[in-house]
Amino acid sequence: MSELLHVSNVTAGYGDGPAILDGAELRVEPGKVHCIIGPNGAGKSTLLKAICGMLKVRNGDVLYKGESLKGLRPDQVLRKGICFVPQERALFPKMTVRENMRMGGFSMSDKSGLEKRIDEIEELFPILKERRDQHAGTMSGGQQQTLAMARTMILKPDIVMLDEPSLGLAPKIVQEMFSIMKMMAAEGITILLVEQNALMGLKNSDQGVVLDLGRTLFSGPADDVLRDPRIQDLYLGGKKAA
Amino acid sequence: MADIIQTLILGLALGGVFALMGSGLSLVFGVMRIVNLAHPVLIIAGAYVAYWGFRLYGIDPLMMLPVAIVILAAIGVVLYKLVFEREARSAKYSEMTVLLTFAIAMIVEGALGGFFSNTQRVTSPDYATDAIFIGDVFIPTGQLYAGILSLIIISVLALFLKYSSFGYAIRATTQNREAAELLGVNVNRVALVSFAIGIGLAGAAGCLVSFVFSFFPAKHWEWIAVLMSLVVLGGMGSLLGTVVASFLLSVIAAFVGTYVGATWSTMTFFLALFLILLVRPQGLFGEKPELA
Numbered sequence: 001m002s003e004l005l006h007v008s009n010v011t012a013g014y015g016d017g018p019a020i021l022d023g024a025e026l027r028v029e030p031g032k033v034h035c036i037i038g039p040n041g042a043g044k045s046t047l048l049k050a051i052c053g054m055l056k057v058r059n060g061d062v063l064y065k066g067e068s069l070k071g072l073r074p075d076q077v078l079r080k081g082i083c084f085v086p087q088e089r090a091l092f093p094k095m096t097v098r099e100n101m102r103m104g105g106f107s108m109s110d111k112s113g114l115e116k117r118i119d120e121i122e123e124l125f126p127i128l129k130e131r132r133d134q135h136a137g138t139m140s141g142g143q144q145q146t147l148a149m150a151r152t153m154i155l156k157p158d159i160v161m162l163d164e165p166s167l168g169l170a171p172k173i174v175q176e177m178f179s180i181m182k183m184m185a186a187e188g189i190t191i192l193l194v195e196q197n198a199l200m201g202l203k204n205s206d207q208g209v210v211l212d213l214g215r216t217l218f219s220g221p222a223d224d225v226l227r228d229p230r231i232q233d234l235y236l237g238g239k240k241a242a
Numbered sequence: 243m244a245d246i247i248q249t250l251i252l253g254l255a256l257g258g259v260f261a262l263m264g265s266g267l268s269l270v271f272g273v274m275r276i277v278n279l280a281h282p283v284l285i286i287a288g289a290y291v292a293y294w295g296f297r298l299y300g301i302d303p304l305m306m307l308p309v310a311i312v313i314l315a316a317i318g319v320v321l322y323k324l325v326f327e328r329e330a331r332s333a334k335y336s337e338m339t340v341l342l343t344f345a346i347a348m349i350v351e352g353a354l355g356g357f358f359s360n361t362q363r364v365t366s367p368d369y370a371t372d373a374i375f376i377g378d379v380f381i382p383t384g385q386l387y388a389g390i391l392s393l394i395i396i397s398v399l400a401l402f403l404k405y406s407s408f409g410y411a412i413r414a415t416t417q418n419r420e421a422a423e424l425l426g427v428n429v430n431r432v433a434l435v436s437f438a439i440g441i442g443l444a445g446a447a448g449c450l451v452s453f454v455f456s457f458f459p460a461k462h463w464e465w466i467a468v469l470m471s472l473v474v475l476g477g478m479g480s481l482l483g484t485v486v487a488s489f490l491l492s493v494i495a496a497f498v499g500t501y502v503g504a505t506w507s508t509m510t511f512f513l514a515l516f517l518i519l520l521v522r523p524q525g526l527f528g529e530k531p532e533l534a
Contacts, residue, residue: 052424075426083424090421092414103414107426111407 010060012050022214037198038211052084081158089148093137104151142173253496257489258389264472266443272479273436280346282462288448314445354459370453388450471515477528
């Protein structure tokens with residue numbers, strides 16, 4: 001069994017509302033970048049939230065290294081080695097960049113080790129070093145996203161889940177975000193990416209997963225998914241992908 | 243000139259006490275979005291703890307501070323577990339807490355009336371009626387002690403919030419509850435502990451209030467609007483804002499009391515509340531509310 005994470009036939013939704021995910025399947029292989037695509041309302045974000053414990057898994061199971069994550073709180077899932085960066089980036093606007101980084105390592109018990117680790121991350125991201133005493137809320141969108149992504153590396157997680165890191169950013173900045181993502185992958189972090197822009201997401205990934213109406217339609221190597229005629233019908237409005 | 247300095251000093255001395263009275267309210271709102279209308283009645287409960295120690299055992303109200311903090315914090319834990327925890331995920335949580343805490347305020351007021359009667363009380367340690375004279379200006383020692391101790395307690399709280407690990411968790415939860423949870427903060431525990439701290443602060447404020455103002459169970463109705471005006475002017479949830487607003491408004495109230503008339507003094511707080519909501523609803527240090 002080579003998979004790191006296995007989402008098996010999962011049903012989930014918000015509160016007592018209808019099921020948004022209805023039989024979602026996902027296999028995550030270690031060290032690779034996985035991109036989840038699908039139209040609006042397909043359940044992409046919901047899937048990430050179900051994995052990290054923000055939403056209750058009603059049916060099915062989420063297995064991580066063969067162990068079920070079902071019923072765990074987000075802080076418990078985090079301690080297992082899965083970090084989630086939601087669309088809103090999960091920053092603390094009135095804390096400084098450095099304090100935000102410290103919050104990234106909140107679950108670490110070794111606080112002096114944490115400071116050292118933050119220094120290492122700052123070396124990788126000079127902009128964060130430069131802005132360390134600035135309030136996170138006063139930075140640009142790209143800088144905030146950089147902080148949110150860099151912060152996950154503090155914990156040396158196995159998996160980082162990114163929910164639309166490109167949202168609201170200029171195309172040039174979006175490329176930077178994908179570079180950061182690739183840098184994280186090069187460090188051995190497995191990436192689970194949700195991307196609205198299917199073309200761009202798949203081009204920057206190893207594996208593609210297509211969701212629609214809460215179900216996994218199909219998955220495979222990103223190049224194959226990109227060329228698959230079904231996705232052009234479903235998602236790219238029938239036009240040929242680049 | 244001496245009049246002006248005198249008025250300023252009286253305003254500043256009360257400002258410290260108001261700051262402590264408002265800080266627990268501000269903390270509880272900031273972390274949990276609970277609009278705690280029962281905060282003032284719990285301050286009165288704290289004052290009765292001091293009164294009880296003073297009358298029965300002759301203990302100085304200042305010595306009763308730790309006792310009142312512990313007792314009120316314990317009440318906070320019980321209240322939180324009993325009333326607030328189960329509603330924490332509700333969409334209309336803040337609105338609901340207004341009604342819930344209103345009910346709690348009436349229940350606590352009734353209970354206090356039952357135990358202690360509705361007679362006006364005050365603890366009267368020697369320093370409460372003493373004053374320090376500097377030339378023509380006098381500083382009432384009771385208010386001076388209460389003001390200084392309030393600032394010390396608030397400083398300890400501020401340092402705790404700024405530097406301790408749990409303080410980081412509290413601030414993070416205040417600013418972005420979901421993000422805090424994702425980063426490993428057990429937000430339910432943070433909510434419980436912050437609520438206990440907030441109500442503990444009401445206990446501390448009660449001890450100091452016990453020799454600054456006379457009190458009786460129903461007195462808290464007068465304080466709700468006063469404390470709300472401090473917290474709203476400071477910016478809901480901002481500790482620094484509450485402190486600044488407390489000094490600002492109590493100094494203005496002191497001047498209004500001296501130069502316009504004592505009966506108009508309390509009006510300062512109500513007028514301020516109206517004006518802030520009209521002109522700058524987010525307060526001095528608050529976030530501008532996002533348009534939903």
